[in-house]
Amino acid sequence: LEMFLFAVNHLYSSGQMLLDYPRLLGPSEALVKDVVEFLCEISNPNNQSILLRLFKQGDRQKVLGVSSLLKGGEVGYFPRVITPSDEGDLECEASVQNISRTIPTVSQPLPFRVIEPVEGAEVVYSGPNELFEGRNLELNCTVKAGNHLSFKWRHNARLVSPSLFHRIKDDHLLIYRATSKDSGAYRCEVTNRFNETKVFSSNSSEVVITVKDLVSEPSILVTVLKEEDHSYSAVVTCQTDRGHLPITFLLYGTTGLISNLTAVDRHAAFKVPLVLDRHLGWLQCQANNGDQTTHSQWLPLKVEKVGGPVSIQSQYDMAENYAIIGLRFYCKAAKGTHPRFQWFLNQTLLSHRGSFYYVFDQLPEQSILLVSVGRRSAGTYHCEVSDSFDNTTAISSKRHHVDKEVLNRLPVFVVAIVFGCFTMVIVLVSFCCLFGALFREFHRGGNVYPQICFCFMQAEHEDSLLHLSSAVASDRKQTSKQKERCLNYRK
Structure with missing residues (x-):
């Protein structure tokens, strides 16, 4: 102031x-x-x-x-x-x-x-239109004219909302660690308003981005093929669960690369010469679709023919009333890397599933047969094992007979044990009753304290000797009377 x-x-x-x-x-x-x-x-x-x-x-x-x-x-x-x-x-x-x-x-x-009304919206992307998952995707939206702008991003015509992996700041869109779900067409929509009554807008053209899945770790599987000349070949299959196509598969052996193949599917097969019952080294699959190479586990190349014996083990399934309602048979061969299991009922081959049974193979270890016990399932069961690549020779297991009444009948030894236990209980109860009666007779007229008399007889001599002992006596003068009672009882 x-x-x-x-x-x-x-x-x-x-x-x-x-x-x-x-x-x-x-x-x-x-x-x-x-x-x-x-x-x-x-x-x-x-x-x-x-x-x-x-x-x-x-x-x-x-x-x-x-x-x-x-x-x-x-x-x-x-x-x-x-x-x-x-x-x-x-x-x-x-x-x-x-x-x-x-x-x-x-x-x-x-x-x-x-x-200034917006004009000429355009998506600017300096990176490649194809990239692998895990990379960042960065898009910018520019305009030829316009100010006081509002931006929206669309992916395959759907509005992109901000999230942990989708960050939006005005004209900038950042997709952090993109996945194959982020593949598609992107465009930006730009608007500005005058007096809140007039809206100007401009939509960019679409930019197509492809995010490729990285190839997953391949699995390796060996099957055996018998040729017409009776020789054998190993068919090695390399397979991945995911990965952008095409995928190049490479098969490596102990000495190096055996073969490679670019596939439009997620699997490839290679044929390798084979000698049965011999270890021919190790095999590994590798897969690559342009960004990284993944490896399978090393697998030994050894095919062993099926050999016996073939064994069957069984287990029971019981209901609440202890009745047997189901059986499980386990069939195993002593050796063999590529077995084929077959189940038979009364010499009839069983398919994979029936009304009262179900076959479940756990290759190459064993095959399981689940049976519901009833009239239809009664009969004799056995399994046969052969090589999956050569069924000319099959090894059979022992027969197992199934009968509902026989299964639920008590075995003889169980009946004998139960009857013997029952008889022993009766004898013990009778002895206790007899001993109690004699004990009361022996002590009739005595004092309130219990007197226990033990009589021992030695039969080796002509003249029997009787040894008497007394415990817990209230009056030692009554010892002679108690001895007399023992002698009278013995006579």
Whole structure:
């Protein structure tokens, strides 16, 4: 306040004139190339000729408009064709014409926004259109014209929402560690608004991105093929569960690369000469689809023919009433790397599944036959094992007879054990009863303390010797009487 009063006092003392502050009026928003008129009002009580100029705040070098007020005039007009550079805070400056002693006054700033309709949206991507999963995908959206823009991204026509792996910032889309699900067509939609009533938009053309799956670790499988000349070959199959096609498979042996094949499927087969019952080294599959090479486990190349004996083991399944309702047969061969199991009921070959049975192979170890016990399942079961590549020779197991009534009948030894236990219980109970009766008879008329008498007889001599002992006696004088009782009891 002191500085302001000092300036006013200085002006009056120096003879300079002080004008009122002007007021700038006009729209707060306009489109590019629109013709807009701004008004600048100022109080002119002294009927001065006033010069009004339109500036952008902070830039006095560029005059946006000029208006001269004749004596007594109070309103100046600034018609202008709007350009993008007009955006900012506008100010109206007033000064008295032809009088250098006047200090100009400036209006309050008028915020002014210029809207340029958006045009020419385009997706910019500098990377390859095909990339492998795990890489980052970065897209940018540019426009030829436009400001105050809003951006939307679409993937296969669906709106892309921000997430942990999809980061959106204005015209920038970053997909972190892209997967094959991120493959597809991308485009951006750009809009801007004027007065919240008119919307301008521009959609880019689509950019197609392909994210390839990395090839997974291959599996390796060996089957045996018998040729027409009775020789044998190993068919080695390499297979992957996932991976962008095509995939190049390579088969390696102990000495190096055996063969390679580029497949449009996720598997490939190689034929290798084979000698039965001999170890021919080790095999490994490798797979590559352009980014990385994966490896299978090393597999020994040894094919062993089936050999006996063939054994069958069984297990029972019981109901709550302990009745046998199911059987499980396990068939195993003593040796063989590529066995084929066959189950028979009364010499009839069983298929994989029936109304009362089910065959489950756990190759190459064993085959399991599940049987529901009943009238239809009664009969004699056995299994035969042969080589899967040569069924001319089959080894048979022992026969197992299945009958529901026989299975649920108690074995003789079980009946004998139960009857023997029952008889023993009866004997023990009878002995206890007899001993109790004799014990009461022996102690009849005695004192309240129990007397125990033990009689021992030695039959080796003609004259029997009787040894008596007594315990816990209340009166030692009664010992002779107790001996007499023992003798009478023995007679």
